[in-house]
Every structure is written in structure tokens, then in C-alpha cells.
Amino acid sequence: MEYEPVIGLEVHAQLLTETKLFCSCLTAFGAPPNTQTCPVCLGMPGVLPVANKKAVRYAIALGLATGCTISKTSLFARKNYFYPDLPKGYQISQYEVPICRRGFIDIDLEGEKKRIGITRIHMEDDAGKLIHDEENPVSRVDFNRTGVPLLEIVSEPDIRSPEEAVAYLRALRDILLYLGISDGNMEEGSFRCDANVSLRAAGEEKFGTRTELKNMNSFRHIQRALFYEIRRQRALLDAGEEVLQETRLWDEAKQATFGMRGKEEAQDYRYFPDPDLIPITVPDEWIEEIRESLPELPAAKRERFISVYSIPEYDAGVLTSSRALADYFEDAVKGSGEPKKVSNFIMSELMRELKRDERDISECPVTPAMLSELLVMVDQGKISGKIAKDVFEEMYRTGTKASEIVEKKGLAVERDEGALIALIEEILAENPDQVAQFKAGKTKVLGFFMGQLMKRTRGKADPRLSNELLREKLAE
Numbered sequence: 062m063e064y065e066p067v068i069g070l071e072v073h074a075q076l077l078t079e080t081k082l083f084c085s086c087l088t089a090f091g092a093p094p095n096t097q098t099c100p101v102c103l104g105m106p107g108v109l110p111v112a113n114k115k116a117v118r119y120a121i122a123l124g125l126a127t128g129c130t131i132s133k134t135s136l137f138a139r140k141n142y143f144y145p146d147l148p149k150g151y152q153i154s155q156y157e158v159p160i161c162r163r164g165f166i167d168i169d170l171e172g173e174k175k176r177i178g179i180t181r182i183h184m185e186d187d188a189g190k191l192i193h194d195e196e197n198p199v200s201r202v203d204f205n206r207t208g209v210p211l212l213e214i215v216s217e218p219d220i221r222s223p224e225e226a227v228a229y230l231r232a233l234r235d236i237l238l239y240l241g242i243s244d245g246n247m248e249e250g251s252f253r254c255d256a257n258v259s260l261r262a263a264g265e266e267k268f269g270t271r272t273e274l275k276n277m278n279s280f281r282h283i284q285r286a287l288f289y290e291i292r293r294q295r296a297l298l299d300a301g302e303e304v305l306q307e308t309r310l311w312d313e314a315k316q317a318t319f320g321m322r323g324k325e326e327a328q329d330y331r332y333f334p335d336p337d338l339i340p341i342t343v344p345d346e347w348i349e350e351i352r353e354s355l356p357e358l359p360a361a362k363r364e365r366f367i368s369v370y371s372i373p374e375y376d377a378g379v380l381t382s383s384r385a386l387a388d389y390f391e392d393a394v395k396g397s398g399e400p401k402k403v404s405n406f407i408m409s410e411l412m413r414e415l416k417r418d419e420r421d422i423s424e425c426p427v428t429p430a431m432l433s434e435l436l437v438m439v440d441q442g443k444i445s446g447k448i449a450k451d452v453f454e455e456m457y458r459t460g461t462k463a464s465e466i467v468e469k470k471g472l473a474v475e476r477d478e479g480a481l482i483a484l485i486e487e488i489l490a491e492n493p494d495q496v497a498q499f500k501a502g503k504t505k506v507l508g509f510f511m512g513q514l515m516k517r518t519r520g521k522a523d524p525r526l527s528n529e530l531l532r533e534k535l536a537e
């Protein structure tokens with residue numbers, strides 16, 4: 062039997078606001094436990110929450126960036142459940158009327174474009190964190206995260222493979238980073254993903270029973286967990302058994318998913334509008350003001366790089382992987398006027414160095430202007446392309462300008478005819494056999510002579526001039 066996987070994703074993205082969603086407690090990650098709390102986020106009786114305007118603004122920005130309709134009025138609701146990390150006994154979320162609805166994200170999978178629908182984007186507050194003591198049978202709770210603003214981005218069940226899922230998540234994360242509204246850090250939990258997975262017989266309209274996967278902390282985990290879950294469900298269906306609707310946890314160490322609990326239905330949460338919070342109303346002027354302040358987004362930037370700089374789609378994809386890298390590229394092109402050469406240098410030399418040091422482009426010791434200078438020197442024939450790579454390594458290590466390194470180390474191309482001729486004569490005199498071979502018509506040995514000359518000049522001999530001089534000398 063052939064099956065088609067049906068996947069929908071729910072992403073929780075923590076917003077980069079200074080303060081929490083309904084109180085003025087700070088949100089900075091890594092503060093000592095329970096130092097960023099107040100009666101509001103601890104859910105004391107009688108407190109009055111007030112919505113954070115910046116969080117609302119960020120939600121609208123993401124909605125606009127993903128083609129959503131922005132609700133003129135949206136509501137906060139209480140989602141009731143008990144858990145030790147939830148002091149209020151309910152989470153404040155948006156249920157019936159989310160702030161953004163019906164958008165999309167376009168993904169690109171090996172040249173195949175596909176549009177993944179977004180059902181809704183809503184705001185909610187985060188829960189605290191339980192810290193389980195490894196040595197003692199106790200758990201502690203840290204409420205610093207309680208009340209930190211989240212956006213939940215719910216996709217349509219349009220995703221058909223683990224690869225599509227990861228492409229969608231990467232695209233969504235890129236948009237959040239470009240907008241500067243979330244740091245997208247999966248390790249610190251500011252970008253978390255749950256996946257709903259089901260299988261249906263090929264050609265079937267109706268969805269099969271789905272499971273919800275949780276606890277996947279990287280793109281790789283997500284891809285592996287989805288592969289595993291698809292295989293597991295297929296085996297059940299092939300054996301004539303049923304898939305249970307449940308929440309399953311991915312265990313990276315065991316490379317498997319495990320049933321955690323039966324999946325709750327919405328009615329289990331007894332949602333009702335939060336009586337302490339007024340509806341959020343969004344005037345048109347505000348939407349327009351936010352729309353105008355949106356930066357160029359990854360997909361648009363990629364298209365522009367391809368058309369304006371005539372670089373391949375692959376290069377454009379790499380260079381727009383972050384806003385900072387894209388800016389770096391554009392600044393370096395401004396100085397050198399050679400987009401493809403700049404792109405090659407960034408994608409090979411520069412990114413290799415950054416990766417090795419686990420540095421971000423913003424921490425790169427070589428500025429775009431410094432890279433331009435280096436490439437202009439190659440273009441003008443002042444140094445060879447091979448030497449440029451060595452010079453770059455030194456620039457990266459020491460932060461010194463290319464021209465200074467070339468001068469200090471005497472790396473400029475050797476164009477002194479007299480000096481080159483003297484070396485060529487030396488080489489010819491030392492290798493009479495090869496000279497005889499050349500005269501007998503084996504012109505290939507020219508490469509051997511060039512190699513010798515480069516060795517003696519440490520790669521600095523001007524290739525074209527050397528070639529001419531060599532031929533002249535051999536013809537004598």
C-alpha cells in the first residue's frame with residue numbers, strides 16, 4: 062500500500078521584547094532563577110495584566126511578512142490546564158480570534174517551489190521551566206520565562222515530507238530573523254516546533270489519525286523524528302492496526318518517538334475570553350505604518366540578488382541566509398564592482414574561516430571594504446589569485462589591510478623583466494633534458510618550466526609575462 066504523509070507544523074517563537082507580554086518584568090535569557098517575576102506573571106489573585114504593545118506590533122509584522130490578514134479586533138482567552146510551571150492555572154492565548162489569519166510561506170526544494178499555507182498566527186504567554194535535579198528526586202521551577210511573549214504560527218497540513226517540513230521551518234525562521242523580532246535560537250528554546258503527522262492512502266482525500274510530535278530541538282531532530290514517525294505509522298497501518306491519536310516525544314538518544322499522553326481536544330481546555338484583558342484593536346494606519354517599516358525579506362532579496370548582480374540562484378540563497386551576510390556582500394560589491402568574485406570569495410574563504418571559529422559574520426575581522434581592496438588588487442594584477450587566499454588568511458587572523466600585508470611580505474607580482482629573465486636562464490641551464498624535449502616539439506614541458514619559476518618566486522611571477530619570456534628564451 063502506498064501512503065502519503067500529511068504534516069502540519071506549530072511553531073512557537075519567542076519575541077525579542079525587553080519585557081513580558083502582560084507585565085514589565087524583563088525577558089533576558091539566563092538570569093538567575095526567579096529574579097524576573099512579579100505578581101502579574103506569578104498569577105497572584107487580583108492583578109491586572111496589560112498587553113505589551115511591542116509584542117502586538119511584532120505579531121502584525123510577521124503577519125504582514127507572511128501575507129496574512131490582520132484582524133481588526135482580536136481577543137485574549139484563558140486556556141485552562143494544570144502544570145507546575147504554570148502558576149496562573151491557565152495560559153493566556155488567542156483562541157477564537159487570532160491576530161493574523163490565512164497567510165503563506167513559499168518554500169524552495171531543489172528548485173521546486175511550493176506554497177505552504179499558514180492557518181493562523183496568535184499571541185500567547187510562555188510557561189515557566191522545570192529543572193529536574195539529576196541526583197535527587199526533586200524538581201525545581203524557574204518562573205523567569207513565565208509570561209514571555211510567544212507567537213504561535215500554525216501551518217495548514219500542506220507539508221508532504223520531512224524535507225518540506227525543514228524547508229518551511231528554515232524559511233519561517235529566516236523571516237523572523239530578518240524582521241528582528243525573534244532570535245530564532247533553537248537551543249535556548251526561542252524557536253520550538255511541534256508536528257502533527259498522519260498518513261493516508263495515496264489518492265485518499267480524508268486525513269488519517271494524527272499524532273503530535275514534541276521535544277525536537279534542532280532541524281535535524283525534526284527531520285529524523287518525522288522520518289521515524291512516518292515509518293512507525295506505516296508499519297501499524299500495514300499490519301492492520303490503528304494509529305492512536307496521542308502526543309509523542311522524540312527521544313534523540315534512542316532515535317525513536319514515545320507515547321506521552323492522549324492528545325487533548327480544544328474543549329478540554331475550557332477556553333473563555335480573559336475578562337481582565339480588553340480586545341486588541343488595530344487601526345488601519347498602524348498596519349500601514351508597520352507595513353512600510355518592514356525590511357526587504359529573504360525571498361525578495363534573493364530574487365533581487367539574482368537579477369541585479371547576475372549571480373547564480375545557489376549563491377543568492379547562501380548570501381541571503383542572513384541579513385548581515387547579505388549586507389556584507391552588498392557592501393563588498395560596492396567597493397569592488399565584481400559581484401561573482403565577491404560571492405565566490407565569501408562562500409569559500411570567508412565562510413570557511415567563520416565556520417572554523419564558530420563566528421558570526423558580524424564578528425568578522427575583515428570588513429567588506431577590506432575584502433574589496435583585496436579583490437581589486439587581484440583584478441589589477443598586483444597579486445595572484447593564489448596569493449590572495451594567503452593574504453586573506455592573514456587579514457582574517459590579524460585584521461590588517463591587504464595592501465599592508467602585500468607590501469610588508471613582498472608578495473606583489475614580480476614584473477621585473479630583468480629579474481625574471483635571470484631566473485629563467487638559470488632554470489634552462491639546469492635542465493638541458495627538458496630544453497631538448499621542448500625543442501623536439503614537446504611543448505608540454507613549458508608547464509614544468511613555469512612550475513620551477515613559480516617555485517623560485519614563491520608564486521609571485523606574473524604568469525603572462527613569464528610565459529612570454531620563457532617562450533622567447535626557448536626559441537633562442
Ligand SMILES: [Zn+2]
Nearest residue numbers: 084086099102
Ligand atoms: Zn512579571
